[in-house]
Structure formats: C-alpha cells, structure tokens
Amino acid sequence: MAKAEETILEIDLKALGHNYTYLRSKIKPETKFMAVVKAYAYGSDALAIAKYLENLGTDYFAVAYVNEGVTLREGGITAPIVVLHPQKVHFKTLIRKNLQPSIYSKAILSDFIATAKELGKTDYPIHLKFNTGLNRLGFSDHELPDIATIIQQQNAVKVIALLSHLAATEDPNEMDFTDLQLKRFDAVCKKADTLFKSNTLKHVLNTSGIINYPHAQYGMVRSGIGLYGYGNEAHIDAELQPVMTLKTIIAQKHTILPGESVGYNRKYKSEHKTVTATLPLGHADGIGRQYGQGKTYVSIHGKAAPIIGNVCMDMIMIDVTDIECEEGDEVIIFGKELTAHEFSKTAQTITYELITGLSQRIKRILKN
Known part of the structure; x- marks a missing residue:
C-alpha cells in the first residue's frame, strides 16, 4: 500500500478483480457481463479499470458519452463499447471508433441511420432502449411498430440488442414496481423479436438487479457501482471490496x-x-x-x-x-x-x- 506524501487516490486492482469474480458468480456462465466505466470509471481511472477487466474476460463496456468511448478505444480496448447517451453531434466519431449507440427515440434513430448511410455502413450494430418506468430515456412500447418499419426500410443499421433501466432494484419496498418493469421489458422483447424477425441480445439488470433478480439476467447484465466495491445494500457490501x-x-x-x-x-x-x-x-x-x-x-x-x-x-x-x-x-x-x-x-x-x-x-x- 502506497504511503501518501500528497493527496492521492489509490486504486486497488486486486479488489476490482474480487468484485468482478463475485458478481460473475451470480450469473450463468453463458450470460455476458457489461462493465460500466462511465464517469472515469466512477471516479477512478477508466482506461486502467477497463484494461484490467478486459484481461479478466469482460464481454462489454458501457460509457455515458462518446468521448469516454474514444478514450478507451485509443487506449487499446477492443471489446464492444456501448454509449448509453450518444449525442447527434458525435455520431460520426462514434461510428469511426466502432462504438455501439443506445438509441432511445425516433429522432435519434433517424439521425443515426442518416449518419451511418453517409459513412457507407451496412448493418451497423445498435441497441434500442425502452422506457419501462424510470421515465428518463427510452422508446415507449407503443412505438415498436413504427421503429420496426424504420428499421426494415433500410440496411445501414441493425438492431443487435434491447435494453431498459430499472429504478429501484435495491429497495425491497419497491419489489412490485421492479417486477412491473421487468414484465414490461419482457413484453417489449417478445414483441420486438417478432417484429424484427430476430433474437436480439437483452440487458436490463444493474448491480442490485444481479443479486436480487437473477431470473431476469437475459443474455447480459450490467454492473457499475458493484465493481468498485459498493452494492447499495449492507449484505452485498459485505461481499465486495472498495477499490x-x-x-x-x-x-x-x-x-x-x-x-x-x-x-x-x-x-x-x-x-x-x-x-x-x-x-x-x-x-x-x-x-x-x-x-x-x-x-x-x-x-x-x-x-x-x-x-x-x-x-x-x-x-x-x-x-x-x-x-x-x-x-x-x-x-x-x-x-x-x-x-x-x-x-x-x-x-x-x-x-x-x-x-x-x-x-x-x-x-x-x-x-x-
């Protein structure tokens, strides 16, 4: 352990590995794991964290904005990187750096398709985000037919994944609401796979969801705060190590x-x-x-x-x-x-x- 001679933030990669191993133990071997490294990997060092996790076998990374994904790509990260909140002005950079956008509205979808066409892309991978109750970002379920029509009328992009975001997986008082969100997401997934005539990757669980709702792990889970040693619940914190x-x-x-x-x-x-x-x-x-x-x-x-x-x-x-x-x-x-x-x-x-x-x-x- 380094002795401080000035103000420092010590980042313990062994603790990170422990947390990753613990969280992976809670999901099926075939379930993919997305490590959330936005906001400088929750205040630490995004590139160092991502390199360590990539070596451990992390399947995907998630960032909030395109510039965060660019930092990872330019630092040598080769795994898929999802941008959770891409902005239109950065679409060309996103594509050139081989990042995958989370698309959450028809306007953003149309703009991204136009950019992909301009850059000569075919079947560029995108994730579609649906609002199941957090009421922050995401398509409504009733927009699915229109989305399907837009997707089927072009070949510049391809829907490879569906996602949503849960509001209160750590709160036992909100179990009914979480169950409602999961039912809504499940319904969206079934309808979307029928409309798109494909079986897309799905991801909805966050750190607390991995622990409390393992039946809803679908094909991939996402973890942010848990990787860094905090689980929003005392019994989870006891299993994790602060990084x-x-x-x-x-x-x-x-x-x-x-x-x-x-x-x-x-x-x-x-x-x-x-x-x-x-x-x-x-x-x-x-x-x-x-x-x-x-x-x-x-x-x-x-x-x-x-x-x-x-x-x-x-x-x-x-x-x-x-x-x-x-x-x-x-x-x-x-x-x-x-x-x-x-x-x-x-x-x-x-x-x-x-x-x-x-x-x-x-x-x-x-x-x-």
Whole structure:
C-alpha cells in the first residue's frame, strides 16, 4: 500500500478483480457481463479499470458519452463499447471508433441511420432502449411498430440488442414496481423479436438487479457501482471490496485558544484549547462544503478526526486534539475501513455522488 506524501487516490486492482469474480458468480456462465466505466470509471481511472477487466474476460463496456468511448478505444480496448447517451453531434466519431449507440427515440434513430448511410455502413450494430418506468430515456412500447418499419426500410443499421433501466432494484419496498418493469421489458422483447424477425441480445439488470433478480439476467447484465466495491445494500457490501482509497497528509498543525475561530465565515469557534490540522484537499477535489462543520470525520492512525469549520476550495481543517500525530502523517479520507458509503452518508448524499465527483487533479495510483 502506497504511503501518501500528497493527496492521492489509490486504486486497488486486486479488489476490482474480487468484485468482478463475485458478481460473475451470480450469473450463468453463458450470460455476458457489461462493465460500466462511465464517469472515469466512477471516479477512478477508466482506461486502467477497463484494461484490467478486459484481461479478466469482460464481454462489454458501457460509457455515458462518446468521448469516454474514444478514450478507451485509443487506449487499446477492443471489446464492444456501448454509449448509453450518444449525442447527434458525435455520431460520426462514434461510428469511426466502432462504438455501439443506445438509441432511445425516433429522432435519434433517424439521425443515426442518416449518419451511418453517409459513412457507407451496412448493418451497423445498435441497441434500442425502452422506457419501462424510470421515465428518463427510452422508446415507449407503443412505438415498436413504427421503429420496426424504420428499421426494415433500410440496411445501414441493425438492431443487435434491447435494453431498459430499472429504478429501484435495491429497495425491497419497491419489489412490485421492479417486477412491473421487468414484465414490461419482457413484453417489449417478445414483441420486438417478432417484429424484427430476430433474437436480439437483452440487458436490463444493474448491480442490485444481479443479486436480487437473477431470473431476469437475459443474455447480459450490467454492473457499475458493484465493481468498485459498493452494492447499495449492507449484505452485498459485505461481499465486495472498495477499490478506491482517498488519502492525504497533514500539511500543518495549529493550537487554537478558547474563543478563536477556524476557517471562512468563522464557522468553527473553539470552546477550549484545540489542536487542528490542515489537509491539502477541498471542494475543488470533490469533498464539498456539506462535509464540514463537524458532520464528517476522517481517519488518522485509525482514530476519527472530525472536519471542522467550512471546507475550503483546496483545504480542510480537522480536530486532532486527542490524536497523536505530526505534520506529514497520512490521513485516510475514505477507503476500506471508513468507506465512501459511510463518508457520504454523513452529508446525506450517496456513494455515487462522492466518488464520481473526485477531481481529476488528484493523482491516481494503481495498486496490484
């Protein structure tokens, strides 16, 4: 394990491999596995993560936008890459880099077909996304006949997969709604295969879906957050290993007398003699102001040190009065013991927001 001499994000590839193996153990051997590596692989390092997973046998990758897929292709990734939210302006780049679009509306479908024709493509692979209740992106089921007509009147693109997105697979209180979404998707799939006269690949399950709804794995499943060590449920978290550890160092210590304040707007005022430490990271690094004023703590030598006052752009102050520590000592913001899930909960947010918001100015260090 690297000892921090500055603010670093340590990425444990062995933990990634453990999580991948665990998730794959929950599906049939023949079911394909799509690794979601959008948003810098959930705040880590998309190319390093994708290379490692490709070597382990990952079948597909998913990104949100075309530029993310371009980074993977130019970095040497050869597996199929699905772009979940492609924009018309990037269609030519998408095709030239051999990426597969998730098509979610008739307008996007028509525009993509026109671009594929312009580039002289035949049977270019596309995925069709259907809205089954998340109400974010996707065709409605009643649009299927029109879609089929559009598809059958051209040969520039070919539908190779159908997908949808589930809203609450981790919530036991929403099992009825999830079951409804799955029934809707199943109906769409059967109707689509009849209209398209083909048996397309289907994918609908996310990380929690893999665990809680294995009967709906179809031909492929998708996992994002689970690969990085978080499963949205305590019993899943217990089986996974956090991939990322955010570390920094104590830059300076101060002794604060009673009545003195710390930081902007004097949001912390000492009631007694207090020893503080300043850390070189802040809201420009993704640790927002919501973590300040005593809500959240970090770890020094295994002991909890609360964040005091307002979080600054590049600095955080913590209370180390009862902790033996020196300038230059390592500080764990979150990792395997104090997890990103626990850290984010103190500010009433979620793991996804915390880890995907980590600034790219933080140095990434690969472990294992």
